Amino acid sequence: xxxxxxxxxxxxxxxxxxxxxxxxxxxxxxxxxxxxxxxxxxxxxxxxxxxxxxxxxxxxxxxxxxxxxxxxxxxxxxxxxxxxxxxxxxxxxxxxxxxxxxxxxxxxxxxxxxxxxxxxxxxxxxxxx
Amino acid sequence: xxxxxxxxxxxxxxxxxxxxxxxxxxxxxxxxxxxxxxxxxxxxxxxxxxxxxxxxxxxxxxxxxxxxxxxxxxxxxxxxxxxxxxxxxxxxxxxxxxxxxxxxxxxxxxxxxxxxxxxxxxxxxxxxxxxxxxxxxxxxxxxxxxxxxxxxxxxxxxxxxxxxxxxxxxxxxxxxxxxxxxxxxxxxxxxxxxxxxxxxxxxxxxxxxxxxxxxxxxxxxxxxxxxxxxxxxxxxxxxxxxxxxxxxxxxxxxxxxxxxxxx
Numbered sequence: 001x002x003x004x005x006x007x008x009x010x011x012x013x014x015x016x017x018x019x020x021x022x023x024x025x026x027x028x029x030x031x032x033x034x035x036x037x038x039x040x041x042x043x044x045x046x047x048x049x050x051x052x053x054x055x056x057x058x059x060x061x062x063x064x065x066x067x068x069x070x071x072x073x074x075x076x077x078x079x080x081x082x083x084x085x086x087x088x089x090x091x092x093x094x095x096x097x098x099x100x101x102x103x104x105x106x107x108x109x110x111x112x113x114x115x116x117x118x119x120x121x122x123x124x125x126x127x128x129x
Numbered sequence: 130x131x132x133x134x135x136x137x138x139x140x141x142x143x144x145x146x147x148x149x150x151x152x153x154x155x156x157x158x159x160x161x162x163x164x165x166x167x168x169x170x171x172x173x174x175x176x177x178x179x180x181x182x183x184x185x186x187x188x189x190x191x192x193x194x195x196x197x198x199x200x201x202x203x204x205x206x207x208x209x210x211x212x213x214x215x216x217x218x219x220x221x222x223x224x225x226x227x228x229x230x231x232x233x234x235x236x237x238x239x240x241x242x243x244x245x246x247x248x249x250x251x252x253x254x255x256x257x258x259x260x261x262x263x264x265x266x267x268x269x270x271x272x273x274x275x276x277x278x279x280x281x282x283x284x285x286x287x288x289x290x291x292x293x294x295x296x297x298x299x300x301x302x303x304x305x306x307x308x309x310x311x312x313x314x315x316x317x318x319x320x321x322x323x324x325x326x327x328x329x330x331x332x333x334x335x336x337x338x339x340x341x342x343x344x345x346x347x348x349x350x351x352x353x354x355x356x357x358x359x360x361x362x363x364x365x366x367x368x369x370x371x372x373x374x375x376x377x378x379x380x381x382x383x384x385x386x387x388x389x390x391x392x
Contacts, residue, residue: 033323071281116358118144118359119325
């Protein structure tokens with residue numbers, strides 16, 4: 001990806017987040033249930049956007065580890081809501097052709113008898129376009 | 130009392146119980162759930178992006194139907210509730226989404242978030258009343274120690290969902306008391322089960338569900354109750370624990386003595 005600054009603006013626009021409000025308290029990362037699995041942590045997302053380093057964000061595996069559980073969004077004392085930045089970065093990626101994290105062909109082998117439809121529609125919506 | 134009712138995709142397939150027990154219970158409690166005529170899947174997760182419009186339209190259609198009928202809209206699945214409630218908030222408070230969604234919809238009268246969205250548990254608390262529910266219980270589940278599993282979607286973000294205190298909720302515990310059982314409060318009751326992550330990152334979901342179930346068990350819960358088919362799946366499938374998980378509507382129907390009436 002090129003035009004880092006444009007992408008950062010796009011992330012701010014999609015997410016509606018003002019990353020400059022962040023006071024680096026780290027509460028988002030402390031409360032994130034996926035913290036251990038993330039290479040870029042929720043509180044770091046904010047700095048990457050401020051520094052226009054979108055290339056790194058877009059290739060971060062954190063995009064696919066976020067659960068959309070809204071813990072960081074609920075518990076952010078400054079209403080920065082880093083989960084929205086993660087989602088916007090994920091949107092930028094999956095809106096590009098061929099960048100889906102979930103391919104339809106993968107589905108059959110991931111299924112089991114009890115798996116609810118809700119899981120599939122949710123995963124499709126978060127992981128691909 | 131009649132409510133417009135949105136079941137959602139999973140309540141027609143893997144979570145038929147959640148729906149059937151709710152309907153039997155509603156009948157016993159004296160209210161009717163009138164299903165939306167032509168509903169579509171809500172999408173399972175709320176589209177967070179401020180420029181996401183098309184993905185919000187199935188919710189708008191449902192909300193508008195309830196508005197046209199002059200009824201409140203009732204949901205059962207935590208995910209549907211979350212999505213529809215948040216889209217309703219957008220339609221009410223975010224002018225850009227409101228105008229763009231209405232441009233797509235071309236309704237006789239624009240939809241502006243007029244519908245009141247209630248989760249079935251809110252109907253029990255705010256319309257029926259837990260005190261009244263208690264009086265209508267014919268088969269109290271006395272002695273059962275039950276842990277409420279809230280998960281994320283019913284509670285957060287608290288400002289929009291306005292379901293209960295997002296960090297210290299009581300609604301499901303109050304429900305448990307109303308059906309005659311004993312609630313078990315445990316720290317992980319409002320932490321995430323992993324949700325859709327269990328499709329591709331099973332280990333993550335497993336570790337999160339183990340933590341929840343161990344926490345509940347450690348505080349003495351004999352069973353867990355949930356309103357969410359995906360929580361149900363994850364807590365059953367992704368734990369080594371032996372704590373059974375039920376839909377809250379199953380225990381409700383049992384307490385009201387109408388479990389056998391559920392279709």
